[in-house]
Amino acid sequence: MNMSEPSRFLTNELRGELRQAESMQRHTSWRAGGVAARMYKPADLADLQVFLRGVSADEPLMAVGLGSNLLVRDGGFFGTVLLLHAALTELKLQDDGQIYVQAGVPGAKLARFAARHDRQGAEFFAGIPGTMGGMLAMNAGCYGSETWQHVVRVQVLTRSGELVERTPTEYETGYRSVVLQGKWKVESGKLENSDSPLPARHFPEEFFVGAWLSFQPGDGKVAIENIKALLAKRIASQPLNLPNAGSVFRNPPGDHAARLIEQCGLKGMRIGGAQVSEKHANFIVNTGGATAADIESLIDEVRGTVAKRTGVQLHPEVKIVGEAAWVKTR
Helix, strand or coil: CCCCCCCCCCCCCCCCEEEEEEEHHHHCCCCCCCEEEEEEECCCHHHHHHHHHCCCCCCCEEEECCCCCEEECCCEEEEEEEECCCCCCCEEECCCCCEEEECCCEHHHHHHHHHHCCEECCHHHHHCCCEHHHHHHHCCEECCEEHHHCEEEEEEEECCCCEEEECHHHEEEECCEEEECCCCCEECCEECCCCCECCCCCCCCEEEEEEEECCEECCHHHHHHHHHHHHHHHHHHCCCCCCECCCCECCCCCCCHHHHHHHCCCCCCEECCEEECCCCCCCEEECCCCCHHHHHHHHHHHHHHHHHHHCCCCCECCEEECECCCCCCC
């Protein structure tokens, strides 16, 4: 598949924007990485449905919000990126008190919306630098709360453009893990219960596009103050002045990845333009000009060192996709 392949997806029915050879540096919070063969920015959910109906079954697809948990290797992604954060932005209070939120809504916006409508319990979303689609996909959380604790039901879109509603009982959810019942779980590049690497064309069959969330009624002013305190804590403890992807590793049971990394003396370690943050050891920052290869190499080095010195295997939270080097065809 050539990176400059013509726009074969466009039809008169589409209202969104299709771009060719789009740099993912512009769409990931690490500000590093390669080029996507194509990127589609839908006008809205209905437009995304139309687009997916015209995509071939073997086309690699990847949904992206703010790109805050994503690294695209320098060789690029030979498929189509669905850019959702500026498209699926509906956010509204339902008559029953639930909040409907689409996949492109940032966590901070959801937290403030809930507070304005006198709901408490959504404040932690302000500390997650992502959008609802990604937070649903990984059960994102912080400060003792997780996304799926508040999910009443979700809205997913299949590759064929069919809109489906599902309930939490249809998923196995855990720490930074969400798996549809009866489907393979993908972790660290392998299938669960198997030592085999992922098939060359292992792509999602459906994407989260919305959810109905439930929060307790409460004092909105108190919730706003909680949000302010949470953001102040985040600013004080995280290297927000440099491009990063949030926490790189999941916390192992009963411990913290940052503590283990710091214990091994890895704060400040560099490979190229990538550095283990001096401020928070579970962050890798782009100090300027870091390549995706720099970042991935540093991730591997940290994992290897921690495993060797402590016996603990750290598992990345970040999703790494794409080719390690440029290739002309596929």
